[in-house]
Amino acid sequence: MLNQQLIQLISSLTKSEKRYLKVNASVVKTNKMLLRMFDVIEKNKFLSESELIKQLKIPSKSNLAVMESRLQALILKHLRGFHSNSSQEIELHHLLIEIEILYTKRLFKNCAKQILKAKKIAISCDNHLALLGILKWESYIEKQGKYLLQSQNKLKEILNDETQLLTDYAKLIEYKYHTFNLLLLSKNKVVAQLHKEIEFYDKLVKNGFFEIKTNHTFEDKLYLLNFKGMYFMSKGDLPSCLSIYHKLMLEIESSNKKNILQSNEYFLALNNLLLLEVLNKNYDEYNKTLKKIFSRFSSLIGYKPLLFNVTMCYELGIYCEIGEEKKALAMIPEIENNLKLYDTETNEINKLLFYLNIAIAYLFNEKYSKSIYWLNIFLNDYNIKKNDVGSNIYYYGHLINMIAHFEAKNYDSINYLYNQSVNNLKKIRSLSKFDEAILKFIKKMASQKIALKKEQINSFKELRSMLEEVIKDPKETISLHFFDFFAWIDSHIENENMAFLIRKKKLG
Numbered sequence: 001m002l003n004q005q006l007i008q009l010i011s012s013l014t015k016s017e018k019r020y021l022k023v024n025a026s027v028v029k030t031n032k033m034l035l036r037m038f039d040v041i042e043k044n045k046f047l048s049e050s051e052l053i054k055q056l057k058i059p060s061k062s063n064l065a066v067m068e069s070r071l072q073a074l075i076l077k078h079l080r081g082f083h084s085n086s087s088q089e090i091e092l093h094h095l096l097i098e099i100e101i102l103y104t105k106r107l108f109k110n111c112a113k114q115i116l117k118a119k120k121i122a123i124s125c126d127n128h129l130a131l132l133g134i135l136k137w138e139s140y141i142e143k144q145g146k147y148l149l150q151s152q153n154k155l156k157e158i159l160n161d162e163t164q165l166l167t168d169y170a171k172l173i174e175y176k177y178h179t180f181n182l183l184l185l186s187k188n189k190v191v192a193q194l195h196k197e198i199e200f201y202d203k204l205v206k207n208g209f210f211e212i213k214t215n216h217t218f219e220d221k222l223y224l225l226n227f228k229g230m231y232f233m234s235k236g237d238l239p240s241c242l243s244i245y246h247k248l249m250l251e252i253e254s255s256n257k258k259n260i261l262q263s264n265e266y267f268l269a270l271n272n273l274l275l276l277e278v279l280n281k282n283y284d285e286y287n288k289t290l291k292k293i294f295s296r297f298s299s300l301i302g303y304k305p306l307l308f309n310v311t312m313c314y315e316l317g318i319y320c321e322i323g324e325e326k327k328a329l330a331m332i333p334e335i336e337n338n339l340k341l342y343d344t345e346t347n348e349i350n351k352l353l354f355y356l357n358i359a360i361a362y363l364f365n366e367k368y369s370k371s372i373y374w375l376n377i378f379l380n381d382y383n384i385k386k387n388d389v390g391s392n393i394y395y396y397g398h399l400i401n402m403i404a405h406f407e408a409k410n411y412d413s414i415n416y417l418y419n420q421s422v423n424n425l426k427k428i429r430s431l432s433k434f435d436e437a438i439l440k441f442i443k444k445m446a447s448q449k450i451a452l453k454k455e456q457i458n459s460f461k462e463l464r465s466m467l468e469e470v471i472k473d474p475k476e477t478i479s480l481h482f483f484d485f486f487a488w489i490d491s492h493i494e495n496e497n498m499a500f501l502i503r504k505k506k507l508g
Helices: 004-012 015-025 029-043 049-056 061-082 088-104 108-124 128-143 149-188 191-206 218-234 238-253 264-279 283-297 301-321 325-341 348-364 368-380 382-388 392-407 411-428 433-448 453-470 474-481 485-493 498-507
Strands: none
Touching (some): 004 029, 015 061, 049 061, 264 283, 301 348, 325 348, 392 411, 392 433, 433 453, 453 485
């Protein structure tokens, strides 16, 4: 099997990068065979080792492995040249290399000039670690004049700068820790631990620990705003969370940091904004944000897996959330292809979300057998069950599975599915009154097999009245964040399509 990392690297190259590689690498005659190998792999990425060995007339398999390694090194070498000025971080890296070379050659004046240049860039992009490295070279140069009072004072100044820098960096690390801690707790749905942490964070917020100050760096502000966004999300304060993400967008878009509008920070901020706009029912705005994401990042090859894993995942979920069943259905063929294409790059939670929302899209379109097919994948994927069986997503998949089988009139399976669902749900957490009422109702209706439409409507009306009483307790409303059970009930009462009722309610 060919080196997959090499194939992925070649696939990621833009036309400009390929042109730069071929023009510059062809100057060296010994690269001729490697460039030929590049062309063969580029034209056919599914070529076998034996076919490649035959086409290139390589003596043995071991020679192929050496050539693969050399080609990868050659590509990376020329990518370094191509991207030498594409970001401040890369410029900084090259300057640090030049500083070391000049110092080794004892060209201290030249070295000092590059240090000043590097220092300016490191300060502008808040690179604490690079600044520490620059201060190290600065101190080395000053030691060359160790008998001068001026150099002695300069060394003390450098020491003070290093101490302050370490203090600032320690604070940044703390902000980073709290941000990722809250993110992981929220993602993993560790409810009891999350509540405990939120109580701890309530005190820190009250004491002003997460307040943004004028002396905070750009990177500090990014972590602080991301933390505050997740903090408000965890507390269910969606308007405050949306407000924070608007501030984050303003911070990023007004930054003079090089290529910030093609950065991972901007990509994730846009996607979080997209999600918050939907959760806050700002349906006019989410379309603009969606277009902005694709216009900024669809041409960047490296973001294609992320556009699938994050943006398409959100987009499908949004269409299910607002009842746009036709748009959701239109996405499914591309999602199926991408699930295969980006299998190793798609995390298990995202797979769960794709499977479940595809099932909901088919449920909305009354394609019940297809909905059940995807729910079976959702409920039976071994890797997902092994790692994420305790998540809320998996919990609600069981309830939606019961609804899909009921709508498909698989009444003979309902009793078995009821027992299986209750057993699995109790392993995750205690059944709420709301969820228990839904499950018992489906079981009862399936066993009675009520044929008369009028009797069915009356039964659904009774269920609706009971659930309206149940959700007067705020703790019982969590189920409605995952699926519009009232739209399902009303579809039977009003003899109307479920997605149409959701759309009517959400969009007016």
